[in-house]
Amino acid sequence: MAKFCPSMMCVDFSKLPQELAELEKAKVDMLHIDVMDGHFVPNFALGPEDIKAIRNTTDIEYDVHLMLSNPDQYIDMFADLGASLMYVHAEAPPHLHRTLGNIQAKGIKSGLAINPGTPLSVIEDVLDVTDVILVMSVNPGFAGQKFIANAFNRIDRIIDMINKQGTDTKLAIDGAISPEVIDLLKDKIEYFILGTAGLFGKPTSYAETMDNLRAIADGKLATAA
Numbered sequence: 001m002a003k004f005c006p007s008m009m010c011v012d013f014s015k016l017p018q019e020l021a022e023l024e025k026a027k028v029d030m031l032h033i034d035v036m037d038g039h040f041v042p043n044f045a046l047g048p049e050d051i052k053a054i055r056n057t058t059d060i061e062y063d064v065h066l067m068l069s070n071p072d073q074y075i076d077m078f079a080d081l082g083a084s085l086m087y088v089h090a091e092a093p094p095h096l097h098r099t100l101g102n103i104q105a106k107g108i109k110s111g112l113a114i115n116p117g118t119p120l121s122v123i124e125d126v127l128d129v130t131d132v133i134l135v136m137s138v139n140p141g142f143a144g145q146k147f148i149a150n151a152f153n154r155i156d157r158i159i160d161m162i163n164k165q166g167t168d169t170k171l172a173i174d175g176a177i178s179p180e181v182i183d184l185l186k187d188k189i190e191y192f193i194l195g196t197a198g199l200f201g202k203p204t205s206y207a208e209t210m211d212n213l214r215a216i217a218d219g220k221l222a223t224a225a
Contacts, residue, residue: 001217002182003192004199005028005031005032005194007193007194008054009143010201011023011200013050013053022206031063032065032174033054033064034065037068040067040068041140048077048078055081065174066086079107085108085110085131086111087113087132088111088112089115090112090113097126109132110131111131112132113136113140114135114154114158116136116150117139123158127167127169130169132169132170134174135171136151136175137151137174137176137181145175147176147181151175152184155171156188158171172191173191173193178197181197182217183222186216192213
């Protein structure tokens, strides 16, 4: 069953308690927290104090997406803050297999984030320590970008790799995830990261929007795509 993970980059932090209360009513599966250092990606985003504010307001579990040049330095800190799943980018750590294994050693699911231009060959030798592969369907760093259609082809190739090795690695996707994208990928993706294309800034409530997205993922509601 697909899991829906709203990106906390898209909430109004001036109304954080209300936003989180509405997401609780919508029964979202997991919060997605982007952590950016302004170096690995050309933007700054959420940090430890933001996560503490979220944790003090809701019990919804969350992942952290470390868009950092040196993620190894922060694994312990974000593990202590209670993340359930931690993504690192293939290009960031010097010893990717070790980094993913260290995340698992903390009792956290390990996530490998793959940028649109990341060669998929990097995946083959770390599948044994990778719980979730996050396919980026935009170049990371900013919300509101256009979906990169080559993500569909890359997902199929990744699935072939997983099937060949026989691991239980799941797939996630992040970047311009619209209802139409969910419809096309509902049988392939475990975690859909939701931003402005799918959840935020809509005329309907979060709960109503999420009901529609779940109906699409369950095959009970068709889109116009």
